[in-house]
Amino acid sequence: MSGDRTARARDVDRARTCTWLDAAAADGQIDATEHEYRIEQSYGACTLTDLDALVEDLQPPGGSAVRSAGPDSWTLRWIVVGAAVILGSTAGVVLGLL
Numbered sequence: 001m002s003g004d005r006t007a008r009a010r011d012v013d014r015a016r017t018c019t020w021l022d023a024a025a026a027d028g029q030i031d032a033t034e035h036e037y038r039i040e041q042s043y044g045a046c047t048l049t050d051l052d053a054l055v056e057d058l059q060p061p062g063g064s065a066v067r068s069a070g071p072d073s074w075t076l077r078w079i080v081v082g083a084a085v086i087l088g089s090t091a092g093v094v095l096g097l098l
Contacts, residue, residue, distance in 0.1 A: 004048075005047070005048045005049045005052060006047050006048070006049055007047065007048050008046060008047060008048075009045050009046060009047055009048055009050065009051055011083060011087070012079060012080065012083060013045075013048060013051055014042050014043060014045060014051065014083075015079050015080070015082055015083030015086065016051075016079045017042045017045070017051045017054055017055060018039055018042055018082070018086070019061065019078070019079050019082055020055045020058065020060065020061055021035055021038050021039055021042065021054065021055065021058075022035075023060075023061035023062075024055070024058045024059070024061075027059070029058050029059065030058070038054045038055075041054055042054055
């Protein structure tokens with residue numbers, strides 16, 4: 001994530017943050033309660049700064065304590081796929097299809 005951090009967050013930005021939070025929970029950086037809270041906060045985040053605040057104390061996914069300038073193309077593809085699955089599942093539940 002780079003550029004103007006006061007810019008409005010997009011769904012893909014929220015999905016990227018959720019992926020980071022999922023990895024942090026799997027690595028034991030945060031417990032289930034903290035994970036759930038931060039996930040809920042990510043859905044309501046308005047700006048990139050709001051999203052940054054949710055992960056600023058966490059190590060990035062992949063085991064490296066040094067944050068990269070941005071996701072590589074494979075990471076971005078998985079984030080988009082994950083977001084599609086989450087949104088599709090949510091729509092299915094809301095519409096009573098699942």
